[in-house]
Amino acid sequence: xxxxxxxxxxxxxxxxxxxxxxxxxxxxxxxxxxxxxxxxxxxxxxxxxxxxxxxxxxxxxxxxxxxxxxxxxxxxxxxxxxxxxxxxxxxxxxxxxxxxxxxxxxxxxxxxxxxxxxxxxxxxxxxxxxxxxxxxxxxxxxxxxxxxxxxxxxxxxxxxxxxxxxxxxxxxxxxxxxxxxxxxxxxxxxxxxxxxxxxxxxxxxxxxxxxxxxxxxxxxxxxxxxxxxxxxxxxxxxxxxxxxxxxxxxxxxxxxxx
Amino acid sequence: xxxxxxxxxxxxxxxxxxxxxxxxxxxxxxxxxxxxxxxxxxxxxxxxxxxxxxxxxxxxxxxxxxxxxxxxxxxxxxxxxxxxxxxxxxxxxxxxxxxxxxxxxxxxxxxxxxxxxxxxxxxxxxxxxxxxxxxxxxxxxxxxxxxxxxxxxxxxxxxxxxxxxxxxxxxxxxxxxxxxxxxxxxxxxxxxxxxxxxxxxxxxxxxxxxxxxxxxxxxxxxxxxxxxxxxxxxxxxxxxxxxxxxxxxxxxxxxxxxxxxxxxxxxxxxxxxxxxxxxxxxxxxxxxxxxxxxxxxxxxxxxxxxxxxxxxxxxx
Numbered sequence: 001x002x003x004x005x006x007x008x009x010x011x012x013x014x015x016x017x018x019x020x021x022x023x024x025x026x027x028x029x030x031x032x033x034x035x036x037x038x039x040x041x042x043x044x045x046x047x048x049x050x051x052x053x054x055x056x057x058x059x060x061x062x063x064x065x066x067x068x069x070x071x072x073x074x075x076x077x078x079x080x081x082x083x084x085x086x087x088x089x090x091x092x093x094x095x096x097x098x099x100x101x102x103x104x105x106x107x108x109x110x111x112x113x114x115x116x117x118x119x120x121x122x123x124x125x126x127x128x129x130x131x132x133x134x135x136x137x138x139x140x141x142x143x144x145x146x147x148x149x150x151x152x153x154x155x156x157x158x159x160x161x162x163x164x165x166x167x168x169x170x171x172x173x174x175x176x177x178x179x180x181x182x183x184x185x186x187x188x189x190x191x192x193x194x195x196x197x198x199x200x201x202x203x204x205x206x207x208x209x210x211x212x213x214x215x216x217x218x219x220x221x222x223x224x225x226x227x228x229x230x231x232x233x234x235x236x237x238x239x240x241x242x243x244x245x246x247x248x249x250x251x252x253x254x255x256x257x258x
Numbered sequence: 259x260x261x262x263x264x265x266x267x268x269x270x271x272x273x274x275x276x277x278x279x280x281x282x283x284x285x286x287x288x289x290x291x292x293x294x295x296x297x298x299x300x301x302x303x304x305x306x307x308x309x310x311x312x313x314x315x316x317x318x319x320x321x322x323x324x325x326x327x328x329x330x331x332x333x334x335x336x337x338x339x340x341x342x343x344x345x346x347x348x349x350x351x352x353x354x355x356x357x358x359x360x361x362x363x364x365x366x367x368x369x370x371x372x373x374x375x376x377x378x379x380x381x382x383x384x385x386x387x388x389x390x391x392x393x394x395x396x397x398x399x400x401x402x403x404x405x406x407x408x409x410x411x412x413x414x415x416x417x418x419x420x421x422x423x424x425x426x427x428x429x430x431x432x433x434x435x436x437x438x439x440x441x442x443x444x445x446x447x448x449x450x451x452x453x454x455x456x457x458x459x460x461x462x463x464x465x466x467x468x469x470x471x472x473x474x475x476x477x478x479x480x481x482x483x484x485x486x487x488x489x490x491x492x493x494x495x496x497x498x499x500x501x502x503x504x505x506x507x508x509x510x511x512x513x514x515x516x517x518x519x520x521x522x523x524x525x526x527x528x529x530x531x532x533x534x535x536x537x538x539x540x541x542x543x544x545x546x547x548x549x550x551x552x553x554x555x556x557x558x559x560x561x562x563x564x565x566x567x568x569x570x571x572x573x574x
Contacts, residue, residue, distance in 0.1 A: 002377035009374020009383070013360060013367065020362040087357030091419070094321050095375040096346040256324060 006097045010105035018113050032063035032121055039187065057129040058214060062186040064121045065210040068114040069180055072152045074173030075110040076103045076160025081169045100243060103160055107153045115145050126217055134219065141216045148212055151205040151232040154239025161246030180206055205232045259335055261427050261458035262297035262320060266329035269315050289315040291482035301474040302449060302459045306568060312482040313462040317431045321351045334426050350420030350428040355413035355435065361405040365396055365415050368404055369422055376423040390418035395444055410441030417448060428452065430461040434468060446472060466565035478571050486571045490564050497570055499562035501536035505529045505543045506555035513552055517543065526555055
């Protein structure tokens with residue numbers, strides 16, 4: 001019960017703080033529309049008007065999942081960084097709460113926020129391309145993302161604990177985000193990449209998330225497509241183990257009571 | 259059983275000092291170097307000393323944020339390293355009066371957040387937060403966003419935060435720093451009230467007047483070592499600091515005396531004596547002046563301040 005109270009308290013505070021940053025929400029909503037329309041316009045020009053609206057939808061969902069992937073991969077890192085800057089982290093550490101619970105609560109908040117964000121963008125795309133009838137697939141995509149984003153929390157924990165050592169989130173998160181953006185097929189099919197990059201893209205969760213989300217919204221998703229996601233849950237376990245090991249090493253090396 | 263006890267606490271920080279692009283040397287900063295002390299329950303205990311003396315390190319070790327390199331410490335009977343979870347449940351902490359809050363949440367929402375970190379339900383945390391907003395004088399301001407708060411309001415919210423879990427012991431690291439006189443007075447009154455209710459208050463401060471007026475026990479720390487310890491009056495007695503006796507004479511000119519004479523605020527001559535026996539010397543000066551036919555306007559005996567104690571201890 002105590003842990004649930006702690007978790008709910010952090011989720012509520014973080015969600016309130018996030019939703020009061022209107023500028024952030026407006027930016028993340030506009031970003032995929034802006035870039036997908038740009039690439040769609042370029043496609044129309046190059047093909048002499050031959051680009052179909054489904055190709056715009058492909059880009060729209062790709063850019064949206066890319067935003068989600070990038071923010072979720074480094075949200076724990078920024079949680080720690082902001083905590084260090086504002087003094088909140090010391091107060092969390094001085095309270096009877098496990099840092100893992102605190103960081104998982106923050107990751108959960110981010111997941112909820114990002115799913116809500118995805119719904120807003122995807123709803124507009126679905127209505128524009130497939131018609132309002134397809135909005136029923138939004139329920140399916142919520143369930144799909146709730147499962148498919150769990151491995152990303154594992155990545156998130158890994159980047160988060162590395163931030164404790166490096167003290168700055170950028171060196172780690174920028175490197176991971178650069179690789180993820182390249183190999184995950186957000187805006188182009190990964191079969192266009194060299195084979196080793198395709199393999200890298202396949203073993204990370206992001207290409208499966210973006211393809212799955214597109215298929216669920218288009219009504220072409222098959223249950224067999226869930227199987228890689230079950231294996232990808234290994235990233236969550238890996239992230240949890242890495243976080244625990246990182247904590248122990250940090251305490252031993254720094255003398256800070258974690 | 260004492261509220262806080264520690265023995266031989268040592269904490270060294272290792273840092274790399276860059277002398278040139280390729281040349282870095284290891285440097286060791288002795289933040290605490292064998293500190294032992296004991297704090298009774300229900301008292302206000304102050305740790306004072308110059309910047310970098312080790313005060314904040316001490317607070318951070320006792321509040322379980324840092325692990326000492328050597329020695330042991332107990333808070334509320336629990337070991338700060340082996341039983342950190344227990345210690346965290348019974349302490350409240352203020353490290354910087356204006357930090358630690360979500361700027362886009364209200365004061366009330368921030369307090370509820372901290373209450374829930376201690377495992378309180380939403381209803382309990384909200385009830386407690388409202389009580390503390392009243393106690394600290396924030397009241398309706400609890401509904402305003404933290405980013406709109408003045409420094410004084412932030413300091414009050416910090417104290418409220420430290421009390422959200424009804425702690426037995428509170429650690430306040432310079433709780434009135436940067437506050438205007440009225441806000442600082444409110445915080446000081448609050449500290450007095452907490453101690454009167456039986457809470458142990460462990461504070462650090464650079465304001466010696468505040469320390470003198472609030473504290474039952476004062477410890478002076480310098481370069482990580484304790485250099486003086488006792489109640490404010492004990493410290494003054496032990497150092498045998500002098501009192502200043504001033505006797506104002508109602509006269510146009512300075513009286514004929516071998517004692518030092520200055521001109522007072524009201525323009526009259528003031529006979530001034532620095533002494534360790536203020537009562538005897540005061541009577542002597544008054545007798546001498548009356549014997550010479552002078553009228554006495556005003557007398558004043560100034561006690562040595564804790565600031566003088568600190569100055570003497572730190573410079574010796």
